[in-house]
Amino acid sequence: MPSAENQQQLDIAAERAQCTFNPALLTPLFYGGEEKMRQLKKLEAMIDSEPVFDRDDRYFLGRTERFKRALPMVKRYVELRNEHGLTPEESAYFKTYIDDYIPVHLHESMFLPVLRSQASDEQLKVWGPQAENFHIIGCYAQTELGHGSALSRLETTATLDIERDQWVINSPTQSSAKFWIGTLGKIANHAAVQAKLIINGKDYGAHPFLVPLRSLKDHTPLPGIVIKDQGPKQGAVSMDNGYARFNNVRIPRENMLMRFSQVSREGVYSKPIHPKLAYGGMTAVRTTLINHSALSMARAVTIATRYCAVRRQGNVDLATDLETQVLDYPAVQYRILPLLSHAFATIFSGYWMNEMYAEYNANISKGDVSLLKDVHVYSSGLKSYCTKLTADGIEEARRCLGGHGYSMFSGMIDFHRQFLATVTYEGENALLTQQVSRYLLKLYKDVVRNPGLHLSPPSKYIVSLVDYPSFKNQRCGARTLKDMYRDDVILAAFQHRAARLIHELAQAEKSGAGWSDLNLECMRLSKAHVQYIMIENFVNGLEKRYNTPEQQKLYRAVKQVYSLHVFYTMETELSEFLEDGYFSPVQAAFVRQGVKDSLKAVRPNALGFADCFGFTDKYLNSALGSYDGRAYERLAEMTEREPLNLEGMTDASGVVWGYDEYLKPLIHGRVQPYRAREGAKL
């Protein structure tokens, strides 16, 4: 009988042997295609060979140490980027792979996109090269202590001094201090500051201004600016999120970012062609957060699947005397395998969103804003849904690891803490659902007025509401469980549910409810609409990429994951399919059976799917989720590096620091014995 350690290797090998497809064929999907994958894998090898990015002792470090480690990483990252001429995409991947939120992250992910999209061509000519080369290191300063989501209530002001041709930046109150600004606390020397633009006492609302923060000569904060790191946080440990207040800080008029709105030398304001253009940078980041969600979910699934395949616990097989692999318990499968299906659903929607964003970007440079609303709404809806799904999913996957999931060595905790902030930044998730719903509601009203109105494909289903009496009588056509697997049946069900929720929101509004009273309706509707889009993107993406005769094995395997995603999502939202009679109780039972059948179908390939994401062991940094399945050995190896076990905290004979002073007196009875207080009951 093999030892538990050897059994783990046997188990992982047996899991690989039963996979019906070659996982390596799927890996390019998660890296943007074959060619890109090759490049990115080369990049990973380069990073792994650089000691400065070593992560072996990361879990033992506190905030100050992590920040100190991050600074050499920043310098080396920029050196390598320049030396190898990394593209923006490769640079972004570089920072993903080092897996620490280094303090210049926001310079490239937020400040530069804002600069590129909001500065005029002339401004970009001057600032662009300086920022690209990290002479200017920037941050994006929108949020204030008092207001984040309510942009119209920001208090920081930029008042035009026409005579001196300057803006005067002020934070008049404590609540107007900029807060939460990544890269601001210690590193940035410039900020793109959102401030209320004021000319001759007239407030034109928030606009972006380029404000120098620190001297380019010696990095000292400039006069009139109080600037600090804001303190410890749940995650983003190495990032210097910061606080800043401005007291009559003067910048040239030309430091207003003037691509979309301008102010002339005479103080004349010209407004943008579309008010939402000022927040273009946020849309770009929301789009990238969809792919980031997919990869983060995939990471959690990789660790959880591998560990649950080698962890044996409970029921014993009398023939082999082996306990059951925990991945064979339906209750474990039900918590892990749907997460795998969500990772696939999210990556397909990420590609869909990337394409839409690229088209929008190309159009906008020609002054065509026709895609702006779709891009804004779909990036908001998907960001809101996918980041929540992933934040919750990682935690669920961690819990599936039992006690060892609570150890940092599981590799689940550090990256999860970092991920958690995505539900809040770039638009608080619950609030984003209002924007999606408002848009759908408007489309509905427009299409009722004009049934011939052109609707973009993801919202075409709204037309079905025009003939409401017949919409009301729509019913799901599935007669058997097999019917329930049909794409037309599935899509019709999700379309009907979303359309019904639009109608209900419209009715609630008509009956006089204020917008604030409709928060829950908005959350429900946005989720329903996004779930529909994700399923449509999943099925389309799969057909587009893998439906050739040579790829049949792959196609069949991923199609089972697709079915799991569909049935699991339907089951989670079952009441919304049942409440207007669209599903019958029999069809609801089909859905539940579909979940069970899909779990069974996906189970043999679970490890193949975990492998297909292509994560390196270095990146996962997990004792439990490494490729070779040696979970117990790695867990024990990692404890060797725990500082409490090392010299300084434990002496050569194994005795802990402080023993003589604090423990010996207790153990040797040199502390007065316990005596109960008089009258106290024990």
Ligand SMILES: Cc1cc2nc3c(=O)[nH]c(=O)nc-3n(C[C@H](O)[C@H](O)[C@H](O)COP(=O)(O)OP(=O)(O)OC[C@H]3O[C@@H](n4cnc5c(N)ncnc54)[C@H](O)[C@@H]3O)c2cc1C
């Ligand atoms: C790690 C991290 C990094 C960040 N980096 C940056 C950065 O670099 N630059 C920057 O400018 N900002 C940054 N932020 C700030 C972030 O963008 C804001 O925290 C976010 O926009 C939410 O705003 P808030 O904190 O004011 O929350 P609030 O708006 O106060 O929200 C609090 C609660 O109230 C609810 N709520 C608020 N308004 C409504 C409403 N009208 N209807 C219904 N519910 C409502 C919200 O849903 C939420 O649950 C960062 C935040 C974090 C956590």
